[in-house]
Amino acid sequence: MTAEERVSFGQALGKEEEAKTLFDGVHAQVEESKQQLQEAGILDHPLAFPFHKKGIQ
Numbered sequence: 001m002t003a004e005e006r007v008s009f010g011q012a013l014g015k016e017e018e019a020k021t022l023f024d025g026v027h028a029q030v031e032e033s034k035q036q037l038q039e040a041g042i043l044d045h046p047l048a049f050p051f052h053k054k055g056i057q
Contacts, residue, residue: 006019006023007019007020007023010022
């Protein structure tokens with residue numbers, strides 16, 4: 001789902017401002033993470049992000 005689709009979905013639910021605020025927050029976190037990776041010198045390296053469902057061993 002694209003950014004525009006997410007905001008449109010929020011608009012359809014009458015929650016356009018909330019959707020935009022959420023999207024802007026996520027975008028800011030991504031940019032901050034990219035900056036930290038750049039500073040660490042590993043922005044151009046492949047990365048893996050493991051996800052763990054809470055409670056599953």
